[in-house]
Amino acid sequence: MKLDDIKALRTSDGESILLLVLDGLGGLPGEPGGPTELEAAGTPNLDALAATGDLGLHLPVGQGITPGSGPGHLALFGYDPLEYRIGRGALEALGVEFDLQPGDVAIRANLCTVDERGRVVDRRAGRIPTEEAIPVCEALDRIEVPGARVFVQSVKEHRALIVVRSEEASGARIGDTDPGREGVEPLPVVAADGESEPAARVMRAWLNGVGDAVGDRTKANMVLLRGFSQLPAWPRFPDVFGLESLAIAAYPMYRGVARLVGMDATAVPEGPEHLVGALEQHGAGRDFVFLHVKATDKAGEDGDFDAKVAAIEAADAVIPDLRAAFPGVFLVTGDHSTPAIMRSHSWHPVPFLLAGGPGRGGSSAHGGFGERACRQGSLGLIRGCELMPLAMARAGRLSKFGA
């Protein structure tokens, strides 16, 4: 089902929808035959919802494909990540909450070190500490190019964001200048089409100013440019689904992806306990709220099985208050799996729980909310981008297809 089709079917009223994302929720057994993190966690509130709601597994991108956070969340918002792709520069802009405008060209930049003949000797400037990179980026941000403003913002260590805002309209089909190896000069800035030539011209002029800006620095004295991209012109989530929408998240990246599809976004301190107050305060009048919990993914990335269990339990503890603050359809899931034993995102299908609205309910021989129960759940294995239509249907917000 394409977003246009959904939009044609959605009604103007219905129940509210609350999406609780426990980042990296899906897991693997800590030892062969043992429970996963979610199965090991004591989750009385999720278990009670699982007994009356519906369970299943979703694939954010596809079989065997490990999703990044951007594609994982886009899928949960109903956008097929294989169809809706974000460039790396635009994603970097989201991550630091740069207010990217339509027409801006965003670039992921690496501070690097070149020798006196301009050859790259370190592609990451020795992974320069962030506090040392900030003044370099500030100097680079002051480079002037006629007819354009070139923003430079430090991200982390050697990584920076560059945004070209030009008087002349420009595309972003421009090749990376990172040669991918050391001992050679950076590649020239080459536009793949005439439409992208204006931004390429700006960046050539800007690169000519780098030498003066960095002065006599012998480290982090040049910049490699990658992932030229723009804000995509996608259908807006509030228009597609007809939902007044709000994202509540502690990390800029997740507010950024929500804003990318047209949701409003509010920052909160980290920790599920802060979500309740924020939801009570900002949820009024909203049809859809997306809540983001980071701790589950962080524990998984750290390889800390027990910490992930604890993070799931902490989220479970606030669920009654979340439901009280925002009744209606309730969807709990992750944007991907992050098994502690892998210390990374993984391709394994992600458990989900849908409560509220009519459903067939409890089919699992396994009790509670866990990977095995979800595998046997009434909703089976579905694509991540199919969750929004399911939640919409349960909220009474999708009319009949055809007469």
Added chain:
Amino acid sequence: MKLDDIKALRTSDGESILLLVLDGLGGLPGEPGGPTELEAAGTPNLDALAATGDLGLHLPVGQGITPGSGPGHLALFGYDPLEYRIGRGALEALGVEFDLQPGDVAIRANLCTVDERGRVVDRRAGRIPTEEAIPVCEALDRIEVPGARVFVQSVKEHRALIVVRSEEASGARIGDTDPGREGVEPLPVVAADGESEPAARVMRAWLNGVGDAVGDRTKANMVLLRGFSQLPAWPRFPDVFGLESLAIAAYPMYRGVARLVGMDATAVPEGPEHLVGALEQHGAGRDFVFLHVKATDKAGEDGDFDAKVAAIEAADAVIPDLRAAFPGVFLVTGDHSTPAIMRSHSWHPVPFLLAGGPGRGGSSAHGGFGERACRQGSLGLIRGCELMPLAMARAGRLSKFGA
């Protein structure tokens, strides 16, 4: 997920992948309520792997669609058979290991019998025995056409392969000359576009030479042409997946499909016991080896339930040696089902077993490796072409999609 997307994600190293294809593995109960061939077979080695690995069912083409051997194997190699289609002529060339070159036009030919007025009286020349067909094909192979070489090779009974290798570049959009019924003349050779006219012209000239070549024969004295096609310009398996790849198979057809996607291929005598030595001898330095066992399919086609059970058991017996010779990720499945009670390929989903690498594992109430256990397996029902991404992920060979 398209092959281009996979290629963009694949890494340059990781574990090895061993694909063991038991041709026509999927079956049906020999009697209502009874076990399938695979369930009836004593397979201690597969059962042990099933206890720790992951099970599922795959559909090579789609629901209700019975796959031929070509599409079935293409799916296992990760190529969606609905997108990657092989012409019948090219498939015939693979089957006899004709060294088809880019630009060659391959044609599936039937020896037929025409009367003195040129009307087809038997479209298959009385299913002429192969040994009688061979001298006819040899005579036809000697027909000379200016500017081209027209190879003719006997396949089996009345079936032959014709390959046009022309000095002039040509397409292969040329209609069949088989009128589909008797009592009428063969259809003329008609190209559907100008690009295909050169090969059509060659074949018209060649057909004019058939009369002299067959002399005074009153049977098998003409040729019907079908399935004009060329070597497809597909992405190569070793490039897409980044795998040094080898096929080991007794039958030319399976080596041919493997070569079609760019794998190397080695012939072995029939029987799973020969696979072990071949794998030990030729597997070194390979990232991916495809092993083919024909006996399962053959027994199914013969309608011999017990012989299919025995063929599965014989394959099971060599599995420890295969695993020892080529450790890493191990995928065991079929290219389609061939239930003995149907005496033919069928559309039923095919059981598969994935071992090695991280997985959620054992969920089935049914023990061992069989259709019912696979239906309840942790990996569910998937498309055949999704197996390679899953195997790649488990081998640690796919990086994250998006940041």
